[in-house]
Amino acid sequence: MDFIDLKTQQQRIFPELDRRIKAVLAHGQYIMGPEIGALEEELAAYVGVRHCISVASGTDALLIALMALEIGPGDEVITSPFTFIATGETIALLGAVPVFVDIDPVSYNLDPAKMEQAITPRTRAILPVSLYGQCADFDRINEVAKRHGLPVVEDACQSFGATYQGRPSCALSSIGCTSFFPSKPLGGYGDGGACFTDNDQLATRMRQIRVHGQDRRYHHPKLGINGRLDTLQAAILLAKLKVFPDEVKARGRIGTRYSELLKDVCQVPEVAHGSTSVYAQYTVQVEKRDEVQKRLSEVGIPTAVHYPVPLHLQPVFGELGLGCGSFPVSEAASNRVMSLPMHPYLEEETLVRIAAALQEVLR
Structure with a gap:
């Protein structure tokens, strides 16, 4: 059993995938080819913002967004400790300090x-994170940010395709950042990402930063990085976008079905009223997680843990002096969360088998 099945999707879209890849091989513009502009146009339309800037990874998306906001040494950026290292890493790479705030125990997002x-x-x-496929509470976050005159950057690396109060993820803040890592809801066949904004000035800065800070060939008004998305990845993502709306619906249906089967034996995800989740991971909470994972593995069911160590307890952030007990909700979640196989092609028979096995282990 695959934890994430990418092969079934590939079989479904192979003719379109093959056509688009061959087109790139024919024109040979492997860097910033025409597929880049086409993808950015389609992604911006999907999200409903004026600008999409494709980049080399979700991590680069976060880094470029923060660079566009001119975050630097001595600055502080508020974020979640319960996330992948890239969220805090990009803040620290710029010489700024990640200031962690504990999460909500239900959504796992910044409280x-x-x-x-x-x-x-x-x-x-x-910098709130929209974890596991559900957006953070952006109305309340934006209200606080506005009161203090602060920009908000959504780390939407797991939530592209989700909605918050009817509005798409990546269109909820000053800048939205997502990832096209293969396992993401919309994933390429390698690294990739994008930044989204309605702010013309920020869009111009981000476009410059992704090409070494240049505004025209060999003219560099600011420091930047090599953060371009490969044309081949853009072609692959254009093919995948054709089926993405159907896959978003399937993810919602499968996530709901999982919860129906498991709600009586463990803590299942709860989607906030008025919002939707793309279930980038279907994550439950269990006691004696190691034992549960071992027993599921013995019957052929793979699991994963996102994330076993909160950022404030990672050695790289030890100098912040935040020990155990600093963020109790995040720490409790890190000891209990476990993700089950999740993808839009998960069949009912397989889903029921997974749920039955977990029920057996937990009872």
């Missing part, structure tokens, strides 16, 4: 009620 007390005169931005 807006705890956010304001973390704001200081050095705070320059807020």
Whole structure:
């Protein structure tokens, strides 16, 4: 059993995939070819914003967004400790300080009620994570940010395709950042990502930053990085976009079905009223996780843990002096969360088998 099945999708879209890849091989513009502009146009339309800037990875998307906001040494950026390292890493790479705020125990996302007390005169931005495929509470986050004059960057690397109060992920803040890593809801066949914004000035800055800070050939008004998306990845993503709306619906249906089967034996995901989730991971909470994973593995069911160690307890952030007990909700979740196989081609028979096996282990 695959934890994520990419082969079935490939079989479904292979003629379109083959056609688009062959077109790139024919024109030979492997860097910033015409597929880049076509993809950015389609993605911007999907999200409903004026600008999409495709980039080399989700990590680069976060880094470029923060660079466009001119985050630098001594600045503070508020974010979640319960996320992948890239969220805190990009802040630190710019010489800024990640200021962690604990998560909501239900959504696993940044808790807006705890956010304001973390704001200081050095705070320059807020970077909420839309974890496991569900958007953070952006109305409340944006309200606090507006009151303090702070930009908000959505780390939407797991939530592209989800909605919050009827509005798409990546269109909820100053800049939205997503990832096209192969396992993501919309994934390529390698690294990739994108930044989204309605702000013309920020869009111009991000386009310059992704090509070494240049505004025209060999003219560099600012420091940048080599952050371009490959043309081949853009071609692959254009093919995948054709079926993405159907896959988003399937993810919602499968996530709901999982919860129906498992709600009586473990803590299942809860989607906020008025929002949708793309279930980038279908994540439950269990006691004695290692034992549960071992027993599921013995019957051929793969599982994963996202994430076993919160960022404030990672050695690289040890100098922040935040020990165990600093963020109890995040720490409790890190000891209990477990993700089950999840993808839009998960068949009912397989899903029922997974749920039955977990029920057996937990009872």
